[in-house]
Amino acid sequence: MRFLRSALIAVLATAAGVAPAQPADPLPSWNAGPTKDRIVAFVRAVTDRNGKEFVPLEERIAVFDNDGTLWSEQPMYFQLAFALDRVKALAPKHPEWKSKQPFKAAIENDMKTLAASGDKGLLTLVMTTHAGMTPEEFRKIVEDWLATARHPKFKRPYTELVFQPMLELLAYLRANGFKTFIVSGGGVDFMRAWAEKVYGVPPEQVIGSSIKMKYEVRNGVPTLVRLPEINFIDDKEGKPVGILQHIGRRPIAAFGNSDGDFQMLEWTTAGGGSRFGLLVHHDDAEREYAYDRKTTFGHLARGLDEGPKRGWTIVSMKNDWKQIYPR
């Protein structure tokens, strides 16, 4: 297959009677500088058939965190905004929620009480809003929400708040034979509803947290049902586990933005040969947000402290990115 592709390109070049033209900059939204240089140098090294660091096509696996890495995650994870909106939409059918936490807080936009309910409270909200339906029904609910919901600060649909430089990076890697995967703490089916259209990443290349499902034949119709029970949490130590269970081999490049991505970068960059680890640092209060050590969503401390020593590239959104969102 690889050979065939090379052969086709060679024939094409010959047929046209020209040498291949100098390609345009594949990363136009990245400012010139050491960060961009490191990305390009890595890709050139692993794709140079005559180089020492050449990596065969099938091993060119790149993994990307989603929240804060491919799209924004403030003032809260977008999937949490979805869950809260769902609680409000379902509230008329559940009058008992008016006096029952954490639902009461969600309905009343009482973020302080909601935060105090902790992981258990948030999990209750997610389970209530993400389970009890078929995968097709859930997908439709996500699509409908995305069509109308707007981000509180930018007043744009959430799927427009993806990072233009990262879209270019995904495309650049794929053009160089990489298979790109999303590896996120977010819900896998929430992401799969739009990742193909927005990122060009097909559902089978999205890895995330998941709930259990059950197969059954209802009135003669085979279907699956989403259950209110955790199947897998794809965060921190869970990310290398999720990658190995799903992909079955270690990536050669990993991209993240928070300490939830630390182990994924650690494991990826510890492999033999040329490896690439990158953390997006949100330091652009003007065009996006500035946060790291003190935030609830996207906490980043260990990665900032240890990343550079480990050879990871730290992206300054403010300095490295010409543009944040697609226009």
Next chain:
Amino acid sequence: MRFLRSALIAVLATAAGVAPAQPADPLPSWNAGPTKDRIVAFVRAVTDRNGKEFVPLEERIAVFDNDGTLWSEQPMYFQLAFALDRVKALAPKHPEWKSKQPFKAAIENDMKTLAASGDKGLLTLVMTTHAGMTPEEFRKIVEDWLATARHPKFKRPYTELVFQPMLELLAYLRANGFKTFIVSGGGVDFMRAWAEKVYGVPPEQVIGSSIKMKYEVRNGVPTLVRLPEINFIDDKEGKPVGILQHIGRRPIAAFGNSDGDFQMLEWTTAGGGSRFGLLVHHDDAEREYAYDRKTTFGHLARGLDEGPKRGWTIVSMKNDWKQIYPR
């Protein structure tokens, strides 16, 4: 991408100054007849851009069971033969096994006692032999075993006991834009050790039963460890669940051979549009084995009874296959 590929082929044809030649039979090991005709008709229908049943590239997902569908499974699942050989290899380090079941039976080739130990006994053997090491170590153990182990009847390496007609079918589907996945009750990492080389199916397209894993940093080296704990059983009702968790969409074609594949075929063929379900019936005692309703491995009864009514294709190995194994 799809467009680009078509364009390349068109340019090539023009450059060569010829119309594309009539392609050779892509399924030479399949005898002419209704079974082969149905396969070819399905592939033509879903790839005909002007037809009513056209399916876009990204939805051309085909799933294949492994044991009994892509390779043989008698006189026992090959992975079980591997587990028994491992017990024998590890026995010198475990003198207590000489008097402890099910290990004693495994060491003594006492198949009757082993069978009597039931699922629990077999699970104990699998856990003991498949856990406690890193994924890299496990892969090496599998590769070493495959290099030397021989099938008791055919005296060939197990990876040569794959079905030539099915290898052709995999290639034929891929040549028509399908993404081919293995969906097996067998252990996912056992299969991943050789599926890419033997079937052309990369590890990320192998779905199977799995054990849990743990990420840890040992003496500064990040690694994963295989734990003696079931993560997922990819059989019967588990197959549609495993497919949806891993692939995130319903396949349009499913290939199996036992009632463990029933739900996978049922769910696949119940989707809208053109769908294909196929069961391999082992009815060739001379060239392979003949079994269905009364076997321990690869039990097939409901599929034979209901499959034809559901529009599934039943393959007679004896009549439909010109050749069983690669020469």
